[in-house]
Amino acid sequence: MQLEKYKIDEANQQKAAAHQRKFDYVAGEVANLDDVMEKLAAFNIAIPSWALGTGGTRFGRFSGGGEPRSLEEKIEDIGVLHALNRSSGAISLHIPWDIPKDAKAIKALAAQHGLRFDAMNSNTFQDQSNQAHSYKFGSLQHVDKAVRKQAVEHNIEVIKQGIELGSNALTVWLADGSCFPGQLNFRKAFENTYESLEEIYAAMPDDWKMYLEYKCYEPNFYSTTVADWGQSYMYVNKLGPKAYTLVDLGHHLPNANIEQIVSLLMMEGKLAGFHFNDSKYGDDDLTVGSINPYQLFLIFNELVEGMDARGMNHANDLGWMIDASHNVKDPIEDLLQSVEAIKIAYAQALLVDKKKLVEAQLNNDAALAQEVLQQAYRTDVRPLVAESRLRAGGALDPIGVFRSLQVRGNLIKERGEKTVATGL
Ligand code: AOS
Numbered sequence: 001m002q003l004e005k006y007k008i009d010e011a012n013q014q015k016a017a018a019h020q021r022k023f024d025y026v027a028g029e030v031a032n033l034d035d036v037m038e039k040l041a042a043f044n045i046a047i048p049s050w051a052l053g054t055g056g057t058r059f060g061r062f063s064g065g066g067e068p069r070s071l072e073e074k075i076e077d078i079g080v081l082h083a084l085n086r087s088s089g090a091i092s093l094h095i096p097w098d099i100p101k102d103a104k105a106i107k108a109l110a111a112q113h114g115l116r117f118d119a120m121n122s123n124t125f126q127d128q129s130n131q132a133h134s135y136k137f138g139s140l141q142h143v144d145k146a147v148r149k150q151a152v153e154h155n156i157e158v159i160k161q162g163i164e165l166g167s168n169a170l171t172v173w174l175a176d177g178s179c180f181p182g183q184l185n186f187r188k189a190f191e192n193t194y195e196s197l198e199e200i201y202a203a204m205p206d207d208w209k210m211y212l213e214y215k216c217y218e219p220n221f222y223s224t225t226v227a228d229w230g231q232s233y234m235y236v237n238k239l240g241p242k243a244y245t246l247v248d249l250g251h252h253l254p255n256a257n258i259e260q261i262v263s264l265l266m267m268e269g270k271l272a273g274f275h276f277n278d279s280k281y282g283d284d285d286l287t288v289g290s291i292n293p294y295q296l297f298l299i300f301n302e303l304v305e306g307m308d309a310r311g312m313n314h315a316n317d318l319g320w321m322i323d324a325s326h327n328v329k330d331p332i333e334d335l336l337q338s339v340e341a342i343k344i345a346y347a348q349a350l351l352v353d354k355k356k357l358v359e360a361q362l363n364n365d366a367a368l369a370q371e372v373l374q375q376a377y378r379t380d381v382r383p384l385v386a387e388s389r390l391r392a393g394g395a396l397d398p399i400g401v402f403r404s405l406q407v408r409g410n411l412i413k414e415r416g417e418k419t420v421a422t423g424l
């Protein structure tokens with residue numbers, strides 16, 4: 001299934017006049033309009049291969065039908081997303097949920113849809129049928145060297161597959177930890193994990209990065225061996241210049257000040273990038289911006305400030321990925337919403353009057369600082385984001401077009417009603 005450009009253009013025609021009115025209105029208010037439009041156009045967010053099917057929970061899974069049954073079909077779905085929003089030009093694979101049997105052919109198919117391969121994700125949190133040792137009591141932390149070795153080798157295999165595809169980053173998320181007090185020795189678990197990570201690190205090409213994710217709980221409920229940003233930072237700092245800390249928004253204790261974590265990791269040159277999602281309670285993996293869009297804006301405000309202070313390229317110098325999974329929405333519509341929410345927060349952060357904010361900070365003027373931030377946050381930047389899509393050949397109203405062209409219906413016709421995305 002491929003979306004024809006002329007159909008998107010036709011749909012845009014119907015919305016053109018109303019869009020132009022809204023765009024002119026907000027554009028007139030934005031002093032740095034060209035800069036904002038240029039940066040929005042360059043900003044892409046990688047789609048995780050596991051988000052294209054209904055994720056479900058451990059209590060059940062309700063497939064919407066027409067889900068991708070292979071890596072090729074996942075790439076096609078991301079092609080649809082990218083055709084609609086022109087901002088989803090990358091895919092993040094998960095091994096072994098995705099098995100790129102013929103790397104050349106997979107790479108060519110992705111290129112056909114304008115996609116590149118973002119970070120590769122390894123999986124040592126589940127047992128595969130062909131595996132010698134179990135990860136029930138951890139992988140890189142395991143008390144048994146043979147289990148650690150198996151997990152290290154898996155990660156090295158993922159790096160090899162990534163090289164073939166042109167990726168240049170490995171994301172390591174560990175479920176390692178313990179469920180009960182006394183179950184493990186924290187220090188030894190850390191040391192084992194560090195030693196395993198060192199071996200993986202040594203196998204990475206020089207132009208690769210390791211992204212080490214942290215998570216405070218789940219599936220282990222007493223301790224996690226990379227539990228928070230400080231612990232991840234300890235590992236990546238010891239590992240060396242190719243290792244960075246990845247922030248997944250859902251992996252913090254309630255009310256953590258994520259924007260402050262982001263700012264400080266960037267200050268140390270150790271921020272890898274993001275797994276974007278939203279949550280009310282824990283690692284809910286809900287649609288980005290569905291619960292707390294103000295927090296997302298505050299994070300982007302720190303990102304823009306920090307990246308500018310360090311002379312970084314917004315689009316390329318950090319890893320931008322979505323990590324979401326849930327039960328009730330069409331996965332493609334959900335991802336369109338997530339990408340849109342990220343671009344809105346980014347656009348708002350680009351509108352912050354930095355000069356005024358710095359002045360307010362130097363004068364200890366807390367009220368003015370809040371005014372400056374909320375002036376940007378409360379600006380309706382949706383027409384700017386839509387205009388950026390339009391100029392890049394995308395849809396003014398991606399979900400509207402997805403629905404009016406009956407994309408899901410066509411996918412169901414093509415793939416069937418009872419499909420289960422591979423790996424989930
Ligand atoms: C798990 O909670 C982490 O967020 C992982 O990044 C991710 O969900 C997983 O790798 C997908 O399998």
Ligand code: ZN
Binds near residue numbers: 173323
């Ligand atoms: Zn994640």
Ligand code: ZN
Binds near residue numbers: 251
């Ligand atoms: Zn997570």
